[in-house]
Amino acid sequence: xxxxxxxxxxxxxxxMGGLGLALTGAVTPAQxxxxxxxxxxxxxxxxxxxxxxxxxxxxxxxxxxxEAWARGDGHAYGATYTPDADFVNVTGEHIHTGRxxxxxxxxxxxxxxxxxxxxTLEEKVQMxxxxxxxxxxxxxxxxxxxxxxxxxxxxxxxSLVVKTGGQWLVRSFHNTLVKPPQK
Amino acid sequence: MDIRRYTRRTxxxxxxxxxxxxxxxxxxxVGASTPSHTTTAAARTPATAADSxxxxxxxxxxxxxEAWARGDALAYSSIYTPDADLVNIKGEHxxxxxxxxxxxxxxxxxxxxxxxxxxxxxxxxxxxxxxxxIVRKDCVLYGAEKACRPDNLSINxxxxxxxxGQWLITSFHNTLVQALDQAHRPFRGIVPATWEQPPxxxxxxxxxxxx
Numbered sequence: 374x375x376x377x378x379x380x381x382x383x384x385x386x387x388x389m390g391g392l393g394l395a396l397t398g399a400v401t402p403a404q405x406x407x408x409x410x411x412x413x414x415x416x417x418x419x420x421x422x423x424x425x426x427x428x429x430x431x432x433x434x435x436x437x438x439x440e441a442w443a444r445g446d447g448h449a450y451g452a453t454y455t456p457d458a459d460f461v462n463v464t465g466e467h468i469h470t471g472r473x474x475x476x477x478x479x480x481x482x483x484x485x486x487x488x489x490x491x492x493t494l495e496e497k498v499q500m501x502x503x504x505x506x507x508x509x510x511x512x513x514x515x516x517x518x519x520x521x522x523x524x525x526x527x528x529x530x531x532s533l534v535v536k537t538g539g540q541w542l543v544r545s546f547h548n549t550l551v552k553p554p555q556k
Numbered sequence: 557m558d559i560r561r562y563t564r565r566t567x568x569x570x571x572x573x574x575x576x577x578x579x580x581x582x583x584x585x586v587g588a589s590t591p592s593h594t595t596t597a598a599a600r601t602p603a604t605a606a607d608s609x610x611x612x613x614x615x616x617x618x619x620x621x622e623a624w625a626r627g628d629a630l631a632y633s634s635i636y637t638p639d640a641d642l643v644n645i646k647g648e649h650x651x652x653x654x655x656x657x658x659x660x661x662x663x664x665x666x667x668x669x670x671x672x673x674x675x676x677x678x679x680x681x682x683x684x685x686x687x688x689x690i691v692r693k694d695c696v697l698y699g700a701e702k703a704c705r706p707d708n709l710s711i712n713x714x715x716x717x718x719x720x721g722q723w724l725i726t727s728f729h730n731t732l733v734q735a736l737d738q739a740h741r742p743f744r745g746i747v748p749a750t751w752e753q754p755p756x757x758x759x760x761x762x763x764x765x766x767x
Contacts, residue, residue: 459681459691465711465733467691505687507715507727509641509649529643531729533689533715545689547713547729551647 430541431498431506431534443490445482451475454543455535461547463528471542489516494527504536511551527551606682612723613680613688613716625672629661637717637726645710645732671696674704686718693733709733 423429434453441449454460454471461467468474482489496510509531513522530548534541616635623631633656636642642650650656660668676693683689693711695704712730716723 457681459679459689459713461691461711461713461729461731463731465709465731467711501687501717501726502684505684509643509727511649527647529647529649529729531641531643531713531715531727533683533727535683544683545691545713545715547643547731549643549645549647549729549731 434541439491442482447479447482448475450478458543459545463548463550489514492522506534508532508534609682610680613690616723617675621673627664629657629664632660633657635725637724640725641727643729645730671698676704688716690714690716706735
């Protein structure tokens, strides 16, 4: 199928947008996601030292998103998506087009997502082709001075990222909150 | 990037769980709003191989729905790639076809016994000749239910890949659609200073897609 797994979490990362501070560690690794038969190199775009230019670019794209989010710049956040992007958030809201994502986030980041930032706990990246990357990621939102993930904001999300004109942008993003095992 | 949109308010499907009876009801187009951007894109698409791909992609759901109604997780999982990822509405991440089959069978034997799925709205977007994104709204019908309950309406994104002429799902990610009053707070307890009702998505038949 020509699918190569480039990375497999858990990754303890992290990035604190806006202020440009980077925290490392302290994030609880997620539960094992289930049996994974694939052998995968311990490599991730979130990890320093990545030399693959596409993985580096994908990491930079996430950092652009995190920085835009942290400074409350919804339009910059939306600019990391393709013009025809699809975005489904944890409430099941479907937003179509990068522009609309920017408009919507400009509002959210000034209201219910004010003073928050995004964190990646673990991620897996697969290059489906030289211009298509598939990323599944577990992350959360830190509000204000939080330094650990609250269960109510911890989520799994899937991104399909496309490279056009030499630039990687998110074509599809879908997010689901991780609910406690016993509903 | 070819964009095609297939919207149905009521879908022919559906096999009533276990009994194997198939109901056929005529598909009805969704409401009044016809998105201009998608029709423009569709109009550009010549009737070529893309059409058979789109038909095959739509058929994937039908195969899944039939397997679901029979409670047959092995058949349900057979449309996934061996290394597929599935994230369900509870945020469970199932990785690989075997895990998907085992977990779904567990649900078919329990919470999802005698249920079937109903497709409400589906947008298929070919992003390359061998890859497609499908954004779909559907729900689970219990017993003899014929219509979706608001509390189990979900929206999901599938990433489909074509390998050796066959379309398979390599990623399925599902999220429950929350009622508007809950959707005001996408994350815990943060009360918005101001909140405006989300506008109807431009070019989307959002208002018509919820039963």
